[in-house]
Amino acid sequence: MQIRENYSLKGLNTFGLDASARYFCSLHKLGGLRSVMQWAQEHPDLAVMFLGGGSNMLFVDNFPGLVVHVRLQDREMLGQDNDYVYVRAAAGENWHEFVRWTIDQGCAGLENLSLIPGTVGAAPMQNIGAYGVELKDCFYELQAVDWRTGEIREFSLEECRFGYRDSYFKSVEAGRWLIVTVVFRLPRNPQWKTDYAGVREQLDGKELSARIISDAIISIRQSKLPNPAQIGNAGSFFKNPVISPQQWAALKERFPAIPGWQQDGGVKTSAGWLIDQCGWKGKRDGDAGTYDKHALVLVNHGEATGADVWRFAQGVIASVQGRFGVELEPEPRVIQNAA
Template sequence: MFLKQLVMQAQIKHNYSLRQHHFMRTHAQADYFIRVDNMVDLVAALKYARRKKLAVYLLGAGSNTLLCGTIHGIVIQIALCGYQVTHSNGRWVWVTVQAGENWHQWVDLCLAHGWYGLENMAGIPGSIGAAPIQNIGAYGSELSDFCTSVQAIQLSNGHVVNIKASECEFSYRNSIFKSSHRHQYIITAISLRLHRLPHPQYHYPALRKALLHRPRHPRIIRNTVLRIRRSKLPHPQLEPNLGSFFHNPIISTVQYKQLRSRYPNIVAWPQADHFVKISAAWLLDQDGWKGYSHNGIQINARQPLVLINHYAEHSSAILHCAEQIRRSILERFNIHLSIEPACYGDA
């Protein structure tokens, strides 16, 4: 064990550049950094952090994290790989997949095995371990439709826990891991229940339209979703971005009715309990932000929720732009926009 500890310590990098570890590609560095691909190293890294009193920051692929300046503490990139079928019958298969696997590749692997359900979420960048954090979703499906439990290490005491999906409080782009229990767990694996027979979901309007007169097999849904995504979203490797920078805000029905009387074409979706979800893209478009460009940051002309980094060196330029947008939306619509990505660092 002592030898393993030494080997793990040798893998820890100091003053390490994180530019290539987040999709915005701005300058950022960590006091300490380690990429762990097995549980022994992960536990040893946590012990090291505790001994040195280092704050712990977790990173998957960095597609939903904005790293700013220096991160004081240790950044642990989770690269645990593999999966295991735990049970199956004629209708369902139960499978557990490790946190470091790539989400999109996992969706493709499931399709190759004939395990269905995740196809609407093909093309979402990032790791399996980050998927429960904001309950990823797209084109009418969400992780919570399939997740049965989340395996994790509790940061405060190092205990390994199994958290049932019902305890994760999954909701629209949210879960306990992003709210009440933020920064309290390292997710090491997730368990899913998937269909053994095709179970196509195509109620999402853009998908339904694109699938008109086409067979609705999960593979076709997967390909169609990817085609729609490509037509709407800039490729993050070519135009650095974090996907949607803002959540769709949820407001009361009373406020919604007031807004609708002023803006009859407002785009919104009714929610439970007298709430309404408003399209943040519509708000930005209405407020004239589409295509706006300043200090190297551009608001995408097709999808205004996407902020592209053309040449900004520092994340402060992105945060400044986001703050301008938030203030403007608040003034005009009296709606608070919240930022979707996690932001770590001191810039």
């Protein structure tokens, strides 16, 4: 296992930020884990971070510890019962390629999640979701390694405690578990989810199949979201805030057009709408800004630093707080060293 020093992460984060890791290694095989863990144990003061596609990261600072780049590859059809087909993928598999591969195998269920960047192993971290579907809808179980002990454990759907852009691994025990494989159960009689704005129109008159829906989602996403290969970004930068019914009622009175969806214990509103109303769509400060077609997406137009993007994000948070009294929470993981 080769541990490199002062390794550039510029090509490994979709914001394209010029950050580095103090130490870095790539994990291609599970067998290599023992030596990485041993190295980490010999350097107990160093933090460890797992990295997939770097599409949900904002590096404000360099990472002062060890970055383990998860490259584990493998896909397998496990079998089926009366209702489901079971499929397993290793953590380092590219998410979108995996989705298309399941479609090539005649499976359905993941089509609405097409073209989300990143890896299979990171997908459960924030229970990725798009166009009315979340990862948890097709999730069966995952295998993860306890970084403290090396023990391998299986986690069921319930144990993962998936929520809106959230999971046990993101908010309860962040950094402890290295996800190594994920098993999905894909319905043999799928119920297509095509009600989401824009999807039905795109599919109008077509005979539905997982491939047709996936193609439609790809085309919608390509028309709305910046391609990180051209403009650095991490997708939606803020979560849609969930506010109390009382606050919602007060806001609805003042801003009748505000969108909202009932959630357990509150109302989810649109972060993009709030940001847009504050006049941020397409705004730019140096090379940090919001995408001109989508106010929720912060972008790096070229040479922005992580600090530039973070400062810009703080401006957005402050103005939404000032106008609506709603606190926006970033969706990506923000790497920032204590001052």
